[in-house]
Amino acid sequence: PYFTINQTTGTIILRNNIPGVFSLDVNQFPITFQVYAQDRGSPPRVSEANATVTIYYNNGNDPPPARWSDPRYEELNFPIIEKYYERYSDRPIFNDTYGFNGTIIYQLTSQTSSIMTVSSPFPNTYIPFSDAPVSKNGNIFSSGIVVTSGLHAEIQSVYLIYIRVLVNPPLIGSTTITLIDQNDQIPTFDIRSIVLSVVENESGNRIIAQIQAFDRDVDYPNNYVQYRLNGNLSDSEVNGNFFVASNGTIWTNATFDRESNKTLYRLFITAYDGAPAWDAKNNQPNTQDFQFDIQVIDVNDVPPVFINSSSITISINETTINGTGILNLTITDTDFDTILDFGILSGNLKNVFSFNLLSDNIADSSRTQYIAIGQLYVVGPLSYEITPNYTLVLFAFDTQNLATITVTINLLPQNTRAPYFNLMPGFTSYQYEVNEGTAISRLDGPVIRATDPDIPATSMVYNIVTNNNQLNLNSLYLNQANNETTIGISLPGLSRDLPFGYSTYNFSIRATDEGGLGVSSYAP
Known part of the structure; x- marks a missing residue:
């Protein structure tokens, strides 16, 4: 009541x-x-x-059954390291910088003991935290929050926890724990080896390839990946012939002779992140190696060609699912026995696209030229609000010649979110007072306005809606302009008297985006 x-x-x-x-x-x-x-x-x-x-009602005469010894326990908020479980085992979480030693103390009014529990505020939600065993000193009790399993900032970086002393009414506090990212993820390659080729008799500085590893750590420099040549694993002849830039580009300035030099070089590239590994004893970062087999082949003097054009622009929905092919490109090479490698040189932010061979005519022994179809497809999540467009440079590489094509991909925003009404603070509905039997062009009160949270926002159409078939709203009409509306009443106005009138008329306003064709919301 x-x-x-x-x-x-x-x-x-x-x-x-x-x-x-x-x-x-x-x-x-x-x-x-x-x-x-x-x-x-x-x-x-x-x-x-x-x-x-x-x-519960507390008239101030009776003391509460329990109270915190420190008012901060009502709303704790502090960070802990991501690898807390591995480093401190079963020690209650603490942060000396914030003046919290891990012990949570509460006092009970009665002599009956009550434990403190740790739980998630969300039902049926697992959290890797639990309560520490309770210790008692008279009516003073001590507990804490312990970590029960490994934490991963890459999966969840913030936890909201309720601490509750089981008295009636319960004593409740909240704790917000933010994980400090530690360098526990290694740079990872999608594949671990590849075979590339260099052509004999070429000279000058030239790029062979560029590799990329992904580090799943959350923060810089833990997730900052660089590359270097691993001289311990690579063939001795690699030194002086091949070079690796910090961005993963492999290049050479040597001139190779297939007839008088080696025809195959094996080199290893080490990807390393930007900080010491969390458990490093010598301040070394996390690393992973990639194996290159580079073969020297005879001169291949005809480059592959993208027959479509030098640039293409396409549009796709931002909700396109992983694995969907979005563009097929035909590549030809008059060196009919060529073998092409496909990939993306640049513009592939967060590696959400992949470009690979779909089919070719290599099995056709009568072919006069090599014809292949490469497919560009989606492999990661897309978001118009984060990245509305991509400019990719795709390549086809025939062991010597690199053909490229620029593909611009524009994401089409989808109407996935319903409008919301801009109610005045403290109000849950629009309310107006009118005289019965009176016409008025605009009710005195708030303007009804709804906002489309989608980008770009679309125009609104408003309608009057009621589930009460006995309610006569024929006199009501809407004045819609500039994505907002007011309510007007035409003659003979509204009736207050029964059996056809009411002292209060309850109905809803429906707001529909996309000019009335999209998603709707309702306000009372």
Whole structure:
């Protein structure tokens, strides 16, 4: 009878007709009710589990059954290292910089013991934390929060935890734990070896290839990858003939002679990240090696050719799923016995695309030229809001000649989010007062406005909606302009008297984006 909930923020507040806490009847307490959540999608979805809220009345005469020894326990917020579990085992989490030694102390009013528990505020959610065993000294109790398994900032970097002393009513505090990323992930190559070729008799500085490894650590420099030649594993003849830049580019300035020199060189490139590994004893970073077999071949004097054009622009939906082919390109080479390697030279942010061989005519012994089809396809998540377009440079490499084509990919935004209404703070609905039987072109009160969160935002169309077939709303109309609307009443106005009138008319306003063709939301 006393409380309501803000449908937008979830804040529990006193009803408008309750003047204050002083007017509450203590005999009505404790008050227990259920709260459910409903999203703004179409159709709306309701939470599978409801929250049970119990409100107790404390008139100030009785001390609470439990209290924290330090008010900070009500809302702790501090970081810990990502590898806390491996380093400190079962020691309760602490942070000396924040003045927290890991011990949480509470005092009980009665002599009966009560434990402190650690849980997630979200139902059926596992968290790698638990409560430390409770120690007792009179009516003073001590516990803490322990880590129960390995933490990974790459999966989840922030945890919200509830600590609860099991008294009635319970003593509750919240703890926000932020993981400090440590260098525990190694640079990783998608593949570990490749065979490349250099052509005899060529001279001058020339790039052979560029490799890329990905480090899943969260923060710089832990995820910053550089490259170097591994001289210990590489053939002795590699030194002086091949060079590796820090960005993974392999180049040479040597002139090779297939007839008088080696025809195959094996070299290894080490990818290393930008900080000492978290468990390093000699401050060495994490590393991974890549093996190159570089063969020297006879002169190949005809380059492959992309027959489509030198540049192409395409558009795809931002919701395109992984594995979807988005573009096929035909490549020809009049050296009919050629073998082509395909890939992406640049522009492939976060490696969300891949370009590989789809088919060729190498099995056709009567061919007069080599013809291949390369396919560009999606291999990672796309987002118009983060990266609306990509400019990729695709290549086909025939062991000597590199053919490239520029492909511009524009992401098409999808209407995936419903509009939301801009209600005044503290209000859960639009409310107006009118005189019965009166026409008015615009009701005195707030303008009804909804916002489309999609990018780009689209125009709104508003409609009056009611599920009450007995409610006569024929006199109501909407004044829509500039993506907002007001309500007007035409003659004969609204009736207050029964059986056809009401003292209060409850109905909904529906806002639909894309000019009335898209996603809808409703406001009471």
